[in-house]
Amino acid sequence: MARKSWIQREKKKQKLEQKYHLIRQSLKKEINQVSSLIEKWEIHGKLQSSPRNSAPTRLHRRCFSTGRTRAHYRDFGLSGYRLREMVHACLLPGATKSSW
Template identity: 40%
Template sequence: MAKRNMIEREKKRAALVAKLGKKREALKATIADPNADFDAKQVAVTALQKMPRDSSYTRKRNRCAITGRTRGVYKKFGLARHKLREAAMKGEVPGLKKASW
């Protein structure tokens, strides 16, 4: 199981992304706009730099919903590989069954 502070940190990042994501995208669009004047771009760059780093979507990390593990997490299920396998064996994941040939 992951440390509780790491899990809480990820929750905080997810909340910041949800809160500031649209504002961040608007600033990036202003910066990338070829028709925008230089001063507007500079203001947008400064505003983007003053935003918290954790509000960036790329700072988020996928974690298992049960254990908090970061590696081997399936996005579709939100579970790490070994917890997904355990849940599938118990029949807790609808539509998923173990392959056999």
């Protein structure tokens, strides 16, 4: 299980990202529409002044059962070893363990 502080930090980042999502999106549209380089720098400065953790690339996907961030499979929402355990136990329909 992941540390609770890491999970809380991730939730805080998600809230911050949702708060600044529309602002960041509108500033990016403005950058694409403006032709003057000076105006682009000004808009880019506004974009950079937003909190660092408001960027969506700072978020991590987590396994919903263990909280692990690495080896995360988006289709199932599970980490790799948890996915393998569930496939062995036949808890995931349509998924089979391959062996050769």
